[in-house]
Amino acid sequence: MDTDSRTLAESVAELVRIPSVNPLHAGPRAEEHGPVGEGALAARLAERFDGCGADETVLDEVLPGRPNVYGRFPGRSGRLVVVDVHTDTVTVENMTDPPFDGRIESGSVWGRGALDTKATMGVLLALLEAWHRDGLRPDPTLLLVGSISEEVGGLLGATRFRPWAEQQGLLIDQLLVAEPTGFRPVHGLKGLVLVRVTALGTAAHSALPDSGVNAIEAMAPVIDAFVAENARLRALPAATELGTGTVSVTQISGGTGSNVIPDRCSISVGRRIVPGEDPDEVLERMAAVARAACPIPCEITSLLPTTPDGRAGSPAFYQRPDSAFVQFLARAAGTEPAVAPFGANVLRYSGLARELAVFGPGSIDHAHQATERVAVADLVRLAGILGSWLSPA
Ligand SMILES: [Zn+2]
The missing domain is CATH 3.30.70.360 (Alpha-Beta Plaits)
Structure with missing residues (x-):
């Protein structure tokens, strides 16, 4: 494994080693490691944001001990892009593997959340850390969002982030929601x-x-x-x-x-x-x-909590597959746009940005399983795609 691959893998592994099991999926194995929930991960993310050039880091407490975390990385242009990565993971009680050892073995990073969805956060942080060291800045300003409670509990972090962004009057050009989509830009969810x-x-x-x-x-x-x-x-x-x-x-x-x-x-x-x-x-x-x-x-x-705009459930998310952002991601990844059957934070974000997509390495079929891993080769591929999107100089 070369140095760049090793750095990306270590960056993701560090996040896997910080348990962030959704409290609704608590159990004896999750509880062995201290308080269940996203709090410890959010605190560590805030530290890492500060260490790699964030000019503003916000811990936004959604529920007691369960904050969203936002980091803003100033760019060279006036454009603003957002990456939303949910910080919670599903249960570890069904795992046949040590859930939090974050070991790097057989070309993969192993552990709960490696794929769903700490990979994108870890890769972005490794990129930002390298750019910060080299005095580079992304082209657009990047707002990196770690949102709680995506897996279960009603998209609470996304529900909180949306009005926060609106109150700040943010004009978001492109918003990427990280999920394992097999590198296909997902432009529709039911x-x-x-x-x-x-x-x-x-x-x-x-x-x-x-x-x-x-x-x-x-x-x-x-x-x-x-x-x-x-x-x-x-x-x-x-x-x-x-x-x-x-x-x-x-x-x-x-x-x-x-x-x-x-x-x-x-x-x-x-x-x-x-x-x-x-x-x-x-x-x-x-x-x-x-x-x-x-x-x-x-x-x-x-049976669903009303959405922030008072509706009985989430409307579908849909954006045309020929939108520039979707096309860019498909071209950069060498894949085709797709729609997906699962839910995701993007269901809270319709209209919040000019363009939206759900995107990330690995297949949703491999998430939530008895073992979980992300291939280091996929981290390298993701770093290339996100690097060309954010275009540091
Ligand atoms: Zn997920």
Whole structure:
């Protein structure tokens, strides 16, 4: 491994060695290493930002002990670009590998978060450290954002960063959200509305079923109605590469005993939404589908926190694949633009920058697994792409 590769690998490995498991994924292995959450990583990032030429470093406490961290690196031109890297990782309880040793072995950096998504932060910091040492500055001013709680908990860091950027009146030219996309610039993601439907029956002894109202039996036609709704959606023409919306019944619960007529039955229903669909209208339609099908009274509640602009879920993110930023990234990486099925912080950023893309090394299929690694060759490739984007001189 040459010196440059070694420096990039060490830069990423240092971040992997600082546990930052999302507190909603806490467990005994995560807790062995001190307080769970993004706090220690954010503090270390602030130090590294200060050490490589940031003219402003902000720790923005989103939840107690869980700050976002922002570093601004002045450029030579008037342009401003943002890179958002979420600082939380998923659980380590399922790992068959030491989660935080950050070892560099067999051409990869190993450990939780190596791929998702400390690689981009580590590579950017290694570049900024080298440029700072050589007295170079990027062409655009770079605002580097470490955001908490992307994996679970509702994109809290991104939800906080957006109004912070708006209050500062930032005019952002390009915004890159780091995620493992296999170096394909992702220009579209589906949005999500998630509801719980609860049928409200009356309990009775199952020997006397007519004296009760069976909530589980009442839910059967509701499930059928959502299956039909999914078929209706799938038959619609797709307006973009994201395809059509879909709806899936994902959870069911109900009943208190094998000899009791159940008074409650609940299902969770997830609706993936595409560009042009409004989350509030989608929620209304889901409620109408449930009410029309359910033979007894039912309650419908949204399972997602309302978005900062008061909506029942995230609208889709979509930008045309021929946008200059998407095309630049595809050309620099030698890949094609793509759309992706997963959620990401970019769902909070529509309209915040002139152009947006989700981009990073490695495949999402390899994230969240029993082992996690990022290839050092991919770090070198990423450094080349980000270097040509930021164009230091
Ligand atoms: Zn991620």
